[in-house]
Amino acid sequence: MTPESFAFIAGVVKSRSGLVLTSDKGYMLETRLGPLLKRDGLASLDALALKLRDPRSSALADAVTEALTTNESSFFRDGKPFDHLRQALPVLARARAPGSLLRIWSAACSTGQEAYSIAMLVQELNLEGRRVEIIGTDIADSVVARAREGYFTQFEVQRGMPARLLVKHFRQESGRWRVSPELRAMARFERGTLLGDLRGFGRFDVIFCRNVLIYFDAPTKTRVLNALAAQLLPDGVLYLGGAETVLGLTDRLAPLAGERGAYGRPREAALAG
Numbered sequence: 001m002t003p004e005s006f007a008f009i010a011g012v013v014k015s016r017s018g019l020v021l022t023s024d025k026g027y028m029l030e031t032r033l034g035p036l037l038k039r040d041g042l043a044s045l046d047a048l049a050l051k052l053r054d055p056r057s058s059a060l061a062d063a064v065t066e067a068l069t070t071n072e073s074s075f076f077r078d079g080k081p082f083d084h085l086r087q088a089l090p091v092l093a094r095a096r097a098p099g100s101l102l103r104i105w106s107a108a109c110s111t112g113q114e115a116y117s118i119a120m121l122v123q124e125l126n127l128e129g130r131r132v133e134i135i136g137t138d139i140a141d142s143v144v145a146r147a148r149e150g151y152f153t154q155f156e157v158q159r160g161m162p163a164r165l166l167v168k169h170f171r172q173e174s175g176r177w178r179v180s181p182e183l184r185a186m187a188r189f190e191r192g193t194l195l196g197d198l199r200g201f202g203r204f205d206v207i208f209c210r211n212v213l214i215y216f217d218a219p220t221k222t223r224v225l226n227a228l229a230a231q232l233l234p235d236g237v238l239y240l241g242g243a244e245t246v247l248g249l250t251d252r253l254a255p256l257a258g259e260r261g262a263y264g265r266p267r268e269a270a271l272a273g
Contacts, residue, residue, distance in 0.1 A: 001026060005049035009064065012052055016065045017139050018195050018216045018224065032067045066140040073110035074159035076117045077210070081239040084262050085206065086121060088237050092205050093127040095235060102132045105201065107194060107209040107228075109136030112147030112187070113156070114208055116179055119186040120165050135201065137192030147189040150179035195220075198227045205233055210261075211241035218249065225250040229265060238263045 009029065010021040021029070029045055040060070042048050051057055052064070076082050092102060104122075106115040115136035122132050138144050157166055157177045170177040192201070194212065207228055213221045229252035232238055238253060240246070240261050246253040256262040 001029070001045040001049075005046045008049045009045065009052065012061050013065050013068055014220075016061060016195070017069055017193065018220045019065075019069060020215060020217050020220075021068070028068070033064060036063055036067055062141075066142060069140055073113040075113045075157070075161040077114065077160060078242060078261075079160075081208070081210065081261055082117060082121055084259055085118070085237075085239070086125065088206070088262075089122070089125055089127060092235065092237075093130040096130055096205075098129060100130055102127065102130050102206075103202065103204045104132065104134045104206040105204045105208065105231075106134065106136040106187075107192075107207060108212040109138050109143075109147060109189065111143045111152075111156075112136055112150065112179075112189060113152075113160075114210070115147065115187045115189070116150070116169075116183060117160075118208070119183050120169055122186065123183075132186065134187040136187055136189045137201070138189075139191065139193045141191055144189050144191050147187075148184075150184045151176045152179075153177075194224045194227070198231050201231060203231050203233050203236075205236045207232055207236070207238045210239055211244070213244045214241065222249045226252055229253050232265060234265055234267070236264065 003023075006023065006026060006029070013019050013021060033045065033048065037043075037045070037048060040051070042051065048064070052061055089102065096102065104118055106118065109115050115134050118134055122134070136144075136147055138147070151173070152170075153176055157170065166177070169180050169183050171180065172178075194209070209224075209228060213224065216224065225246055228238060229250065237256070240263065242261055244261075246255070246263055252265065253263045254266045256264050
């Protein structure tokens with residue numbers, strides 16, 4: 001693959017997902033795009049780059065982007081954000097009018113473990129009659145479809161899932177575990193990109209956008225964080241991954257006092273201290 005072909009493919013992927021592919025990632029393109037080359041009868045990555053230059057290649061560009069996107073997830077990943085959410089949701093519920101809707105967004109939701117973890121947590125809380133809507137979005141059609149179906153392997157449910165919740169919320173079907181219909185009804189999954197216009201999703205009380213920004217360059221991180229801040233309600237909470245921060249990237253979000261990985265809009269973050 002020529003440097004020009006690599007740069008072009010990397011540009012296509014970045015424009016669609018924000019993912020930055022550095023020049024040392026040639027091996028990843030060869031590994032992950034091999035099945036796509038075979039499917040489309042393309043002899044090389046250079047041939048793929050040439051085909052992507054065709055204005056009619058939007059579907060192919062989507063497939064390339066999906067193949068190169070990391071879809072790593074697990075139930076109750078890292079634990080601490082869910083511990084904080086368990087305390088934050090009742091506070092948010094009390095601040096809302098009776099019968100109001102609490103909205104939670106799992107951005108870059110992958111195969112749905114995060115959204116379903118949130119749903120399990122919600123079921124254990126007394127939110128004084130407030131309804132909860134959980135929305136999961138991801139750029140990859142295949143993982144969104146999997147999230148909707150709610151099927152998980154034995155390996156997947158063993159990663160972070162307490163045994164009591166597995167027994168309570170899952171059933172075995174054809175050698176896999178499936179989320180109960182009640183839990184599936186709590187979460188809606190859609191295709192979506194963080195680089196698009198986020199206003200169509202509406203505003204949220206809670207946003208999870210964890211372990212996504214690490215793949216972006218600084219200008220893209222700032223763009224995404226500002227867009228997320230605009231969709232976060234004034235007293236809402238944004239959760240980022242443990243290796244991610246808003247510091248030096250935006251002044252529209254600030255760390256919540258004493259809570260690593262949890263952020264709010266500045267005035268509310270200051271009051272929380």
